Amino acid sequence: MGMTFAQKVLARAAGLDHVVPGQIVPVKPDHLLTHDNTAAIIGKIEDDLEKYGVVRKDLSVIVLDHVVPAANEKTSTAHKKVREFVKRYGIENFYDVGVGVCHQVVVEKGHALPGKILVGSDSHTCSYGAVNAFSTGIDRTEAAALMLVGETWFRVPPTIKITLTGKLVPPVSAKDLILTIIGDISAGGATYQAVEFHGNVAPLSIEDRFTIANMGIEMGGKIAVFPCDDATEKYLASIGVDRSKYDPVWADPDAEYVRELSYDLSAIEPVVALPHKVDNVKPVGAVEGMKIDQALLGTCTNGRISDLHAAADVIDGKSVARSVRLLVLPASRAVLEEALADGTIQKLVAAGGVLLPTGCGPCLGAHQGVLAPGEKCLSTANRNFKGRMGCKDAEIYLASPATVAASALSGVVTDPRKVA
Amino acid sequence: MRVWKYGDDINTDMLFPGKYTYTCSTVEEVKPHLLEDLDPEFAGSVQAGDIVMAGKNFGCGSSREQPVLGFKAVGIAAVVADSFARIFYRAAINQGLVLIEAPEAVAAYKDGDDVTLDVEGGKITVGGQEFAFPPLPPEILAIRDAGGLLNYARGKLEGKAKG
Ligand code: SF4
Numbered sequence: 242m243g244m245t246f247a248q249k250v251l252a253r254a255a256g257l258d259h260v261v262p263g264q265i266v267p268v269k270p271d272h273l274l275t276h277d278n279t280a281a282i283i284g285k286i287e288d289d290l291e292k293y294g295v296v297r298k299d300l301s302v303i304v305l306d307h308v309v310p311a312a313n314e315k316t317s318t319a320h321k322k323v324r325e326f327v328k329r330y331g332i333e334n335f336y337d338v339g340v341g342v343c344h345q346v347v348v349e350k351g352h353a354l355p356g357k358i359l360v361g362s363d364s365h366t367c368s369y370g371a372v373n374a375f376s377t378g379i380d381r382t383e384a385a386a387l388m389l390v391g392e393t394w395f396r397v398p399p400t401i402k403i404t405l406t407g408k409l410v411p412p413v414s415a416k417d418l419i420l421t422i423i424g425d426i427s428a429g430g431a432t433y434q435a436v437e438f439h440g441n442v443a444p445l446s447i448e449d450r451f452t453i454a455n456m457g458i459e460m461g462g463k464i465a466v467f468p469c470d471d472a473t474e475k476y477l478a479s480i481g482v483d484r485s486k487y488d489p490v491w492a493d494p495d496a497e498y499v500r501e502l503s504y505d506l507s508a509i510e511p512v513v514a515l516p517h518k519v520d521n522v523k524p525v526g527a528v529e530g531m532k533i534d535q536a537l538l539g540t541c542t543n544g545r546i547s548d549l550h551a552a553a554d555v556i557d558g559k560s561v562a563r564s565v566r567l568l569v570l571p572a573s574r575a576v577l578e579e580a581l582a583d584g585t586i587q588k589l590v591a592a593g594g595v596l597l598p599t600g601c602g603p604c605l606g607a608h609q610g611v612l613a614p615g616e617k618c619l620s621t622a623n624r625n626f627k628g629r630m631g632c633k634d635a636e637i638y639l640a641s642p643a644t645v646a647a648s649a650l651s652g653v654v655t656d657p658r659k660v661a
Numbered sequence: 662m663r664v665w666k667y668g669d670d671i672n673t674d675m676l677f678p679g680k681y682t683y684t685c686s687t688v689e690e691v692k693p694h695l696l697e698d699l700d701p702e703f704a705g706s707v708q709a710g711d712i713v714m715a716g717k718n719f720g721c722g723s724s725r726e727q728p729v730l731g732f733k734a735v736g737i738a739a740v741v742a743d744s745f746a747r748i749f750y751r752a753a754i755n756q757g758l759v760l761i762e763a764p765e766a767v768a769a770y771k772d773g774d775d776v777t778l779d780v781e782g783g784k785i786t787v788g789g790q791e792f793a794f795p796p797l798p799p800e801i802l803a804i805r806d807a808g809g810l811l812n813y814a815r816g817k818l819e820g821k822a823k824g
Pocket residue numbers: 307342343344363365540541542600601604605622623
C-alpha cells in the first residue's frame with residue numbers, strides 16, 4: 242500500500258520505511274516559528290536557557306508582527322525581551338518590526354521548502370503547505386520545549402484528498418474556493434487530518450495556494466498541502482533558493498485516503514463567510530446590499546501583491562464610499578515595495594484607503610482598526626470569530642480581495658462580478 | 662462538582678479573547694477572562710473539580726494555550742467533548758489537562774446529571790450510565806507522568822548532561 246504525503250514526510254523524518262495513520266513518531270522539525278509570543282515562550286524556560294542554551298541557533302525563525310509597532314509599554318517590553326534573547330543566544334533568523342506577517346516572511350525568506358517540516362506557535366503555520374512543506378501549529382509550551390531539545394512528536398494523520406478540475410473565472414479567486422471548501426467540510430471536518438490538493442493545481446499561483454493552505458486550519462486540518470511543481474520551483478528560484486536545497490515529497494498514486502472530494506473550479510462563485518463561524522459560507526448574493534463600516538484588505542491570508550492588484554483593479558480610479566474605512570495591510574515589506582513600485586498602493590490610497598504597517602494589524606483585535614459595538618467589517622482575513630477584531634458586539638464577514646474592494650466602493654456588500 | 666455544558670465549535674476566542682493575549686501574561690491575569698464572551702458567569706463561579714462538556718471541535722481557532730492554563734489553574738477536572746481541535750489537544754497534553762473524547766457521554770448528559778470520572782480506567786459515568794473511552798498512548802502518558810512537556814524535556818536534557 243502506498244503512502245500519503247504526510248506518511249512519507251513523517252516516515253522520512255523518523256527514519257522509518259513505512260508509517261501508518263495513528264502511529265506516533267518522533268520528529269526533529271527543520272524550523273520553529275514564533276512571533277511576539279516568543280517573549281512569553283522564553284519566559285517559561287529562563288533558568289533552562291541559562292543552563293543549557295538553545296539546541297540549535299538556526300532552528301528558530303522569529304518574526305515580530307502581531308502588535309507592531311508596539312501599542313503600549315507591555316508590548317514594547319515584550320519586543321525588547323525578544324531582541325535581547327535573539328542577541329544573547331545568536332538566533333540566526335530574526336525579523337524585526339516591519340518585515341512582515343510571520344507566515345509571509347517564513348515563505349518569502351526561503352525557510353519553508355518542499356518536503357521540510359516546520360512547526361510554529363501560531364495556528365496558521367499550516368500556510369507553508371503552499372510550497373509542499375509539512376507545517377503545522379503548536380502551543381507555546383511545546384515551542385519552549387523545542388527550543389531546548391529540538392524534538393517533538395506527531396501522530397501520523399489520515400488524509401483527505403481534494404481533486405481540482407477546471408479553472409477559476411476572475412474575479413472569482415482562491416479565497417472563494419477555500420471558503421467554499423470549508424463551508425462544505427465544516428470548521429471541524431478535517432480535525433486531526435491532512436488535506437492534499439491534487440488535479441489541476443497548475444493554474445493556481447503560489448499566492449493562490451498560500452491563501453488556500455493558510456485556511457486549512459479553519460476546517461481543523463493539521464496540514465493542507467500542494468505538490469511541488471514548476472510553479473513552486475520557479476517561485477523558489479525567484480527568491481534565490483537553489484534547487485539542491487530541497488527534496489520534494491508527494492503522495493503515492495495508491496495512497497489511501499479517508500475521504501475524497503472534487504471541485505470544478507469553473508463553477509466556484511464569489512462567497513462570504515457570515516458571523517461568527519468560518520464555515521457559515523453563503524453566496525455573496527445572500528448578504529448583497531448589507532451596509533459595512535470597515536473593509537480590511539490584507540493579512541497573511543490575502544495581503545500579497547496579487548491580492549492588492551485584484552483590489553486595485555476593481556477600484557480602478559474610483560473612490561471608497563464615505564461611510565467605509567478601507568484599511569490596507571500589505572503582508573510584508575517586499576509586498577509593500579512591489580506595490581509602491583507599480584503604483585498599486587498609490588491607487589488604493591488615492592481611493593481613500595488607509596495604509597497600515599505590514600504585520601497583523603487589526604486581524605486579531607489587539608490594536609489598529611478595532612471595531613465598535615454594532616459595526617460590520619468585511620475582511621479578507623481568515624477568521625470571523627466573535628470578538629476577533631476586539632469587540633464582541635461587532636460582526637466580521639470574510640470574503641475575497643475583489644469582493645472587499647467592490648463593497649468598499651459602494652458601502653454595501655457587492656458582488657465583484659457586477660463592478661464593471 | 663458542576664458541569665459547564667456548551668455546544669459545537671467552541672473556539673479559542675470564546676475561551677479566552679484574543680485581545681488579551683498580549684496583555685495578560687500570568688495565569689492569575691488569565692483566570693477572570695476565561696470564557697468571557699461565551700459564558701460571563703463561568704469565571705466568577707467555577708470551582709475546582711468542575712467539568713467542562715462540549716460538542717465537536719472544542720478549542721478550534723488560534724494556537725492559544727491560555728485557556729488550557731486557565732482551566733488547569735481553576736481546577737477543571739476534565740474537558741469532555743465529542744472531539745477536540747488538534748492544537749488545543751496538544752496544548753492540553755503538554756500541560757497535563759485531562760481531555761476526554763466521549764461523544765456518547767456528552768449526548769447522554771442532561772442538566773443536573775451527576776458525572777464521575779475514572780481517567781486511568783478509561784471510564785466516565787453520566788447520570789448512572791457508564792461509558793468507556795480509549796486510554797492514552799504510552800508516548801503521551803510519559804509526558805503527563807513527567808508533569809507536562811517542559812519537565813519531560815528537562816528530564817531529557819538532564820539525562821544528556823549526565824550521560
Ligand atoms: S495576520 Fe491574522 S491570522 Fe495571520 S498571523 Fe497575523 S493575526 Fe494570525
